[in-house]
Amino acid sequence: MFINYIKVAIRNIMKNKVYSFINILGLAVGIACCIAILLYVRDELSYDKFNTNGNQIYRLCINVKVGNTEAHSPKSPPLMGAALLHDIPEVLSFTRIRNFGYPVLRYKDKTFSEERFFDVDSTFFNIFTVKFLEGDPKVALTQPYNVVITESMAKKYFGNEDPMGKILNADHKNDWIVTGVVQDVPKNSHFHYDFLGSLTSSADSRSTSWLSNNYYTYLLIRKGTDTEVLQKKINSDILKYISPQISAITGATLNQLRKQGDKYEFFIQPLYSIHLFSHLDYEFESNSDISYIYIFSIIAAVILLIACINFVNLETARSEKRAKEVGIRKTLGSNRSQIIGQFIAEAVLMSMLAVLLAVVLDEIFLPLFNNIAGKEMSSGIFENIYSIPLLIIFSIFVGIMAGSYPAFYLSSFQPVKVLKSELRRGNRKSVLRSGLVIFQFAVSIALFIGTFIINNQLKYIQTKNLGFNKEQVIIISKTDDLGSQIQSFEKGLLTNPDVLKVSNSSAIPGNQGGDSGCSLKDTPGNQLQDARIMTCDENFAGTYKLKMKQGRFFSDEHPSDTAAIVVNEALTKAFGVKNIVGKYLVFPGDVQTFTYQIIGVVKNFNYESLHKEIRPLVIRLYPDKGFGQFVSVRIAPNNYKNTISFLETTWKRYAGNEAFEYNFLDKDLANLYLNEQRTSNIATIFSILAIFIACLGLLGLAAFVTEQRTKEIGIRKSLGASVPEIVILLSKEFTKWVLIANAIAWPLAYFIMNNWLRNFAYRINLTPWVFIVSGILALLIALLTVSIHAIRAATANPILSLRYE
């Protein structure tokens, strides 16, 4: 019997090739989206799972608020790990990670600047799962200046030589001896390194300060530990170390500070939740966010639903063609459940074909998807042994979901009625069918609107006046390698007329240094205010075209400016002082307190991403011969290729073999919105696909409706109706559907997108035209789809269509 069903199903598919193709293609595209998103989600959820002890690993983080100073950071004091291991039995082991900057490494003639060089405790390999290709994890990092390198670094520096025991020189200072080679860090890790140096090499690792938070500390916790309790224990235990040091500086005990509403607490994060849930300052890498998982999962479900709705619509529209078969089968003794089974089996067959096609589509388009999603998904579809059974279960699920309604509908036919040839011609005005089409279009339109708004917001960000000029600025990084030669380098650059301005600084827009607390001298309460702090030379304002609000920027003509400071409007506002110029800013420090006189207020500029409001900023001047890690170069807009090669040759003259690293500032700034850019790309693709699938369904439906009305069209034409009149007649119903869909989509999209825009301190306002354009676009696409059939039916010879009866 089953074979009989399959035979009939296949013959039906073959008989209505166009229809079947539309139906299967729609389903396949929907399923392909779904699979791609499931792969994406699976990849996101797999982060750090390669660590065999992963569910026992936690990261120590700090949450501090003292006065106006705040820190939310995954770094903790140097002694923290050791103290916890000693005091708290649930802590089985710990390891610390520290990044001392980007060294330039050398081996023979090979020189590279390395950004993923970390110093770690030798216990690193007890905590994390690392596969050693050479060397012994137990001893690899126990001695100073031992380094473990990854496989690809071994290739990069040593080619085919054996790396073990070789020396890598860092910054002409330290010689690191290679004591191990490990596999590259899997892509789905929240933290990637190329080099792991032994932390004992640095004296700072033995610092006893409890107030400097510079070490990423990971703990291995005993199985079954209640982490809430552990967290409490950690906080109360650490008090005894930290409290005296705090009192020494603030003059108040930790408990007193807490009573004032201040905070000084540690918390622990499970390793597995870092990638999707942690958004602290100083993350190793920019993490993803669980909300993307939700958004994309919902989109996947919605697209699958749209595809299934097509299936339901097309099958029920076609039902009259199958009515006779149902009648005969029932006459021959089939009962209803057998008929239901038959049609569900047919739907499952179709969905299996669709899944097959979807897998092919995914195999073709996954690299593209990876590209757009900014992913390198570590596993394809078939790398998992569960994939094939899962795909089969999935296609059965989709088949049942899409096939149930048509099956129940078809099986309800009474043989007595359907075998009478005078059977009513299918129910053209099915409420369900129009409801489903309206739903599909509502979702598609909402996706359209969402895509438009995301794109508009991104465009707004890219063109917003940031308070400085980001065009034609090239950033040369790691200029601190030049040391005190930096001034000569800058002078060298300025000999080229296409180099307009040059400035050396410790930070640049989009890449800011640290925060520091400061207070205004001689003000009541000595209120401490947190401010970003950067250091630069006199040319910074000129290079970035910053505007002054009051006073002046640093200048060569004032040699005493090294004792001066420039602040931004936000800081003035934070202190609530009108005429701040001439006043003194005080920076209390561990060892020494610094005081600067304010000489100017710079107009607010967005030195951080537009997600954030402009915060207080203070700008200091480099003392003579001081230097920072960035040189910003403003160049003339024409022949910038030549200018760049000039920059490079000049760099080589001063820096010799040091790597020349440069970027366009506007590109760097665009990277601040990478997540949004990716979301926007994905949303664009999926909204196009959603509307594509919805239109496929419409195409199929339109075909059936026009076929049903062939006779009516013939009669109308023979009575003198014109082609446009017929087309309008046939399109009227679809137009109505799309209009209703708009009414549903608009408020939905408004609500969701308004929420999304809250992520930005600087955002566009929602204007009605986005909604109107999306609605009209959907309507046009729908009409175009429908008219393909309507025009064909309307232009056909009426005699032919009348004879068809």
Add this chain to the structure above:
Amino acid sequence: MIKTVNMRKIYTTEEVETTALNSVNIEINEKEFVAIMGPSGCGKSTLLNVFGLLDNPTDGEFHFLEQEVSKYSERQRANLRKANIGFVFQSFNLIDELTVYENVELPLLYLGISSNERNKMVTNVLERMQIMHRKDHFPQQLSGGQQQRVAVSRAVVAKPKLILADEPTGNLDSANGEEVMNILTQLNEEGTTIVMVTHSPHDSEFAHRIIHLFDGHVVTENYKEKFHV
């Protein structure tokens, strides 16, 4: 085999009530060949549908094979039907997507008969109806007469006790019609009960008894002398 007592069938559609059958009392014995005649719309097809357990009567009694079945559920009727009744329609009603062989095989599939047995039974009946050479054709590729022979094959393949035929020759030319009537007669002689709706006085000659319907009532019943109870 069939006995009805004051059986009525009323169709209700959109507030219009149509009494298709009214106090019908008919008894049909095994091995009988009965023709039902009457003007269009008098309820012939309705009667046949009730006999064929495709529809329940509105009230009255309906006995089929000594069982009172007028209140049977759809599933019960389907089970009784597939084991005992074969249908032949005016419009053939073959499934277009199935070949001749597969169409004829269908009732056996619903009866759950093994594939070997099915093969034997289908081949048998197709040979007997002289349509074996067309077994892999689809219905659309056959002439009307051939299609009706396939339909008859399908009706008899499961060896039903009762064959119901609704104007079986209505769509056929006289030569093909004659052939179908001969087949039905032969089946009847082999012991199958046949109830046939027809407009054609010629076809009704093949029956032992003719029931005349008018406006849902049985008007007359004529026995032919050649049938002896």
